[in-house]
Amino acid sequence: MADDSHPQTTETASLGELYRGSGIAEVLAQLDAELVGLAPVKQRIRETAAFLIVDKARRAQNLTSGPPSLHMCFTGNPGTGKTTVATRMADILHRLGYIRKNHLVAVTRDDLVGQYIGHTAPKTKEVLKRAMGGVLFIDEAYYLYRPENERDYGQESIEILLQVMENNREDLVVILAGYKDRMDRFFKSNPGLASRIAHHIDFPDYSVQELLEIAELMVGKMDYRLDDGARAAMAEYVARRIRQPNFANARSIRNALDRARLRQANRLFGAAATGSQAPGRDELMTITAADILASRVFRQTSAADGEAAHAPLSDR
């Protein structure tokens, strides 16, 4: 580029145009507004976006440019937003023009692995074909590989996956997701897979402050709101809940809010039964401190709040 007469101006101008034209600014702003925390994840998305735009600019200047491999692996504890970000990823990559269709196919082991010999390959291919042009999201990918059973068909599925990931790179983006330690073990036993995934993104746990912000976002989305007492109670709740076993970050918050909604409904219902006035719009929306303080977490027992029984998988 050095021998070009005025490379600087043309380059930057086209970059700016590409940036504005892609609408990526809105996507990133939306990401910032709707996803609390997750700094490393946002950083990586920003880098990817920048790279794709620069790649486009390079192509315009006839420099070597190739579609980068964008297969990703999301690792993190339960409830850290892996699935949420994956669904966003399809939208982001589509706006950047990396994938042709804005669609995401979310699958688990059951959708990929067959039950008898010769069943797996067509099943996996079927899923891959469905995902082409978009994003294939494999949740809890480590279940694909079962080392304890050497005749397990998961291995076959992994091989087909690898082949398509390599040969049809421009057709689909594969995102694997799972808990960190299990994914590490999974990659250790499948080194081919680990090396074909360029982006390993680790989702950090949320801090108490971030969890409170998430709670606010969640109640806002459900058309509820926390009054001041409830906000204080929520802070206390999060501080206690975080130390308990089976804590699943944002998912625990969502469950707590769901239960608070139940208690709020019960409270309003009880009030109506005793003959007070029908609740107005405001009362229907407000979650008070009492709704949250009734939680089992405040009863000083070591037993986890309700969800422990439902979420054995998130136990780690």
Place this chain on the structure above:
Amino acid sequence: MRITQGQFSFLPDLTDDQIRAQIEYALGNGWALSVEFTDDPHPRNTYWEMWGLPMFDLKDAGGILYEINGCRKAYPKHYIRVTAFDSTRGWETPRMSYIVNRPPEEPGFGLVRQEAEGRKIRYTVHSYATDRPVGERY
């Protein structure tokens, strides 16, 4: 002799980009696509071998091109066609069908005359390719 069957067969062979665009059109209409192949080019040979099952629920042409390329790799010298099936009530029939792969040399057809009762003559066409057994034709 170049076979003209289905859509676009009087045009030069479709490029992959054109095939992709045609598939996108079919997908946009909600039709299910399938890939079929044969080495018997007789015009009355309607039912070709299926390359896999018809593909429903696809959103992008990539999956179908993947199958087309798979079929081309397995049968580089066969006729391969793509069919788009419309399952809407009242149609329930293929809406598009076009050849995406053909052998490098197509020997063409001969006219066969058969003497029938009286001095009647029956005519039919015979593909030279089918003189050889299946799998050795092209």
